[in-house]
Amino acid sequence: MIDIGIAEPSIEEKEEIIEKCRQLKEVFAKRAPKYDKEGSFPVENFEDLKEAGLLGIMIPKEFGGFGADFLTYTKALEQLAMGCSSTALTFNMHNIAVGSIAELKLEGIGGSRGKVMKEFRDWVYDQSINQKKVFASASSEPGIGAHFSKLKTTYQRVDEGFAINGVKSFVSMAGYADYYVVAAKSAESTSEVPAISYLVVEKENPGTRIEEIWDVLGMRATATNPVYFENCIVPKEALFLGSEGMALYKIAREPHWLVGGYIGVYLGISVATFQFLVEFLKKKKIPGTDTSMSEDPTIQYRMGELYSALESARxxxxxxxxxxxxxxxxxxxxxxxxxxxxxxxxxxPWLSSQAIRMCGASSLAKRLPLERYYRDSRCAGLMPATSDDCLSYLGKAAFGADLSKPSETYW
Structure with a gap:
């Protein structure tokens, strides 16, 4: 059994992690309108994340990282998203790979299997901390989304290692990330629950091809483009943690990385929306008066409603x-x-819609962030797990379904 838990940072150290992100938030917020308008990837923001050592936010302190637990990480993402949600979302893609490894304590696993897993872990840690390399998650597919049991991308063993064939439709950081962590099923698998594995592909691999078509409603700076894998050959060491065919079972048992990582991002957008609303209404006057709208009893009532909803979600x-x-x-x-x-x-989407109604038409100006908050927040329900999948999952749980089985979940 893989044990969880390595020496965690102190309360003070956790606050320092969040404070690092709070400081970056202010810098990111100044750049966010430009990245959004251009639909360009926030390269400068990632240089700042690298400089701050945050590519190792989840990596244990013993290995040179910050050792953040999932709560600290969620709070950190919240801060980053308040500045630039596209940066926070893509940063989360890196940590889907790194963070899932950081939760594992591999020292208790012996033999050749343990050796391979430790070597892979150490390589990922070195690439993230010392080489400052970025990992991107490549899972979703056309017409399938992130429903892993339906994946069409395949891999098969070849003399050089593995050959990957397929297309991933929504790969955030496509063209920027140094590595793609590709979810694929074994070409030989005949099981009703396919043998899904992750394989790491270098950006420069000649078997990859990016189609740069990302021009969308929200999260415009994430560079979430399709990536094609055409007889893409990777060495045997590219098999994630040296483990084949277990990804779907792992996701079903511990879905928090593929689901929970998004929560801090979209919570941050809502917090930023609320803070904008407060400051805007303090300055805006009740029509025909010199009285701030913040003094209007109806506005105060509605702000209380928004505050209650936001704090409940937080x-x-x-x-x-x-x-x-x-x-x-x-x-x-x-x-x-x-x-x-x-x-x-x-x-x-509800909170930003209410904010637009309360602020009025002038708040839709591109020079203000509310319009961007509205567009970015609209995308939340589409991210895995979608809102519909979340409700289906909770409904099955209420009836006592065994959701540790992949066949019982939406995956």
Whole structure:
């Protein structure tokens, strides 16, 4: 059994991690309008993340990282997203790969299997911390999304290692990331639950091809382009943690990385929206008067409603992240993550819509961030797990389904 838990940072050290992100938030916020308008990738922001050592935010202190737990990481993402949500979302893609490894304590695994897993872990840590390399998650496919059991991308063993063939439709950081972590099924698999594995592909691999077509409603700076893998050959060492065919079972048992990582991002957008609303209404006058709209009893009532919804979602999000740490893989933790993902996904569009109504037409100006918050928040319910998938998951849990089985989940 793989044990969880390595020496964690102190309370003060956790606050320092969040403070680093809070400081970057202010810098990112100044650049966000430009990146959004151009639809260009936030390269400068990632240089700042690298300089701050945050590519190793989840990597244990013993290995040179910050050792953040899932709650600290969620709070850090919240801060980054308040500045630039596209940066926060793509940063989360890196940590889907790195963070999932950081949760594992591999020292208790012996033999050749343990050796291979440790070597892979050490390589990922070195690439992230010392080489400052970025990993991108490549899972979603055309017409399938992130439903892993339906994946069409395949891999098969060849003399050089593995050959990958398929297309990934939504690969954030495509063209920027140094490595793609590709979800694929074994070409030889005949099981109803396909043998899904992850394989790491270098950006310069001649078997990859990017189609740069990302021009969308929201999250415009994520460079989420399709990537084609055409007889893409990778060495045997590219097999994630040296483990073949177990990815779908791992995701079903511990879905928090593929689901929960988005929650901090979209919570951050809602927090930024609320803060903008407060400052805007303080300055705006009640029509025909010199009185601030913040003094209007009706406005105060509506602000109380928004505050209550936001703080409820924040509390539920923090509790879900805490449960991941305390009860990793439990049904309680998994339910909490899906509950939080649903609430935060639905909160953002509603809150930003209310903010537009309360601020009036002038708040839609491109020079103000509210219009961007509205567009970015609209995308939350589409990210895995989608809002519909979250509700389906929670409904099955209520009826006692065994959701540790991939066949019982939406995956």
């Amino acid at each position: 509390g539920i999000t923090y509790n879900a992240a805490r449960l991941v740490k305390e009860k990793l893989g439990s049904q309680e933790a998994n339910n909490a993550i899906h509950h939080a993902k649903y609430l935060v996904s639905e909160l953002g």
